[in-house]
Amino acid sequence: MFPFLADAVGCLFGLRNGKLACAGRDQMRLRRRMLMKKLVILTAVASVLCAGTASAQYEGETGCVMFEHANFRGRAIEMGSNDSVSFRGGQFWNDRVSSVIVRRGCTFVAYEHSRMRGESIELNRRVRDFGGSGWNDRISSAECYCDDRY
Structure with a gap:
């Protein structure tokens, strides 16, 4: 029935x-x-x-990737959610980043000086080439964080 x-x-x-x-x-x-x-x-x-899928969605996964050259070429450094890096003068990555991939739901914040100081830029998308933007080979520290919306 x-x-x-x-x-x-x-x-x-x-x-x-x-x-x-x-x-x-x-x-x-x-x-x-x-x-x-x-x-x-x-x-x-x-x-x-x-249970737990929203808060742990990006845990252990790459949220942002910085590349040495434009068009996502050359050496790469991966960052997970809530990762940060700070390069000192003389270190390989200091002032060498030319492109970046930012995963959906993540934010990449780049700083011109080490220890998250100086001018900054916040990105929610990939950048194929920083050339012409004033940020090519200028990044000395960065943060990557991912939210729980997705």
């Missing part, structure tokens, strides 16, 4: 073998309990499957 209408007397109407049938109050209560149990089980399963 597939219920589709309940009357004021407490009779649940539905179709059985193509004919209109009525289920009594006890049958209605039993069906409601079964439906509620199914709903509770479904909710519990969905909770278990989705």
Whole structure:
């Protein structure tokens, strides 16, 4: 029986073998309990499957990648969510970044001086070539962080 209408007397109407049938109050209560149990089980399963996915979505994954040359070429340095790097003068990566990939849901913040100081630029997308932007071979420190929206 597939219920589709309940009357004021407490009779649940539905179709059985193509004919209109009525289920009594006890049958209605039993069906409601079964439906509620199914709903509770479904909710519990969905909770278990989705638990922790939002906050740990980027954990252990690369959020941002800096490249030595334009067009994502040359040596690369990967950054996970909530990673930061700071290059001192004389270190290879100091003032060498020419392109960057930023994963969806992540933000890349680059600074002109080490220890996150000086002028900065914030990006939510990839940049194929920093040339012409004033940031080519100028980055001395950077941060990558990813939010939990995706």
